[in-house]
Amino acid sequence: MTEMKVRVFVMLKTGVLDPQGEAVRHALGALGFDGVQGVRQGKVIELELADGTSESVVTEMCEKLLANTVIESYRFEVL
Amino acid sequence: MTEMKVRVFVMLKTGVLDPQGEAVRHALGALGFDGVQGVRQGKVIELELADGTSESVVTEMCEKLLANTVIESYRFEVL
Numbered sequence: 625m626t627e628m629k630v631r632v633f634v635m636l637k638t639g640v641l642d643p644q645g646e647a648v649r650h651a652l653g654a655l656g657f658d659g660v661q662g663v664r665q666g667k668v669i670e671l672e673l674a675d676g677t678s679e680s681v682v683t684e685m686c687e688k689l690l691a692n693t694v695i696e697s698y699r700f701e702v703l
Numbered sequence: 704m705t706e707m708k709v710r711v712f713v714m715l716k717t718g719v720l721d722p723q724g725e726a727v728r729h730a731l732g733a734l735g736f737d738g739v740q741g742v743r744q745g746k747v748i749e750l751e752l753a754d755g756t757s758e759s760v761v762t763e764m765c766e767k768l769l770a771n772t773v774i775e776s777y778r779f780e781v782l
Contacts, residue, residue, distance in 0.1 A: 627740055633747055648748060651768055657760070659753030661706055666747040668712055669727060674738030681736070689730055 626675040629703040630682055634691045635666035666696075705754040708782040709761055713770045714745035745775075 636642050642664050649663040669690055671682070682700055691698040715721050724742040731739045748769055750761070761779055770777040 635747070635749070645748075648768070652764060655764075655767055657764055659756065660750060661753070662749075662751035664749045666749070668714070668745045668747050669724075670714070670741075670743045670745070671739060672741035674740070677738065685731060685734075685736055688734055689727070 627672050628675050628677060630671045630673060630677075630700055631703060632669040632671065632682070632686060632690055632698060632700040633666060634669065634686075634696050634698045635664060637695055637697050640695045706751050707754050707756060709750045709752060709756075709779055710782060711748040711750065711761070711765060711769055711777060711779040712745060713748070713765075713775050713777045714743060716774055716776050719774045 636645075644665040645663040648665060649660055652660045652663070671685070673682075679700075679702070682702075686698045686700065687693060715724075721743050723744040727744060728739055728742040731742070750764070752761075758779075758781070761781075765777045765779065766772060
């Protein structure tokens with residue numbers, strides 16, 4: 625069976641506190657990297673799906689499981 | 704001060720067990736999504752850096768902090 629690859633990006637929405645991103649920002653400063661003004665951390669999820677899976681199915685996967693749409697936004701690209 | 708945005712992707716290397724990805728794969732199956740053949744989960748880190756930061760500095764950030772190069776690969780794009 626052939627397959628298609630989809631890459632989903634999940635990020636915290638603007639305004640939602642991102643402690644992981646903040647930790648990275650502090651750590652970069654502590655390592656001597658100057659000028660780091662902001663860091664946001666999110667997830668990438670690479671899916672191998674059956675060929676022909678429609679984008680609406682991927683949207684459903686995002687809405688039901690991959691992203692918490694109250695605090696996270698998502699987007700995906702078919703590779 | 705103007706700034707530049709860099710997006711870093713960190714994924715587990717092929718062959719390294721990815722329990723988070725496996726958990727997502729099982730959960731998608733349990734939700735009734737068929738044909739999910741593989742899932743890999745990684746990180747996206749969006750950096751706001753001082754304008755003119757060179758790519759070699761970003762590489763250094765990745766090597767020293769953002770990726771564990773023993774088990775993870777990374778790539779980045781300047782936005």
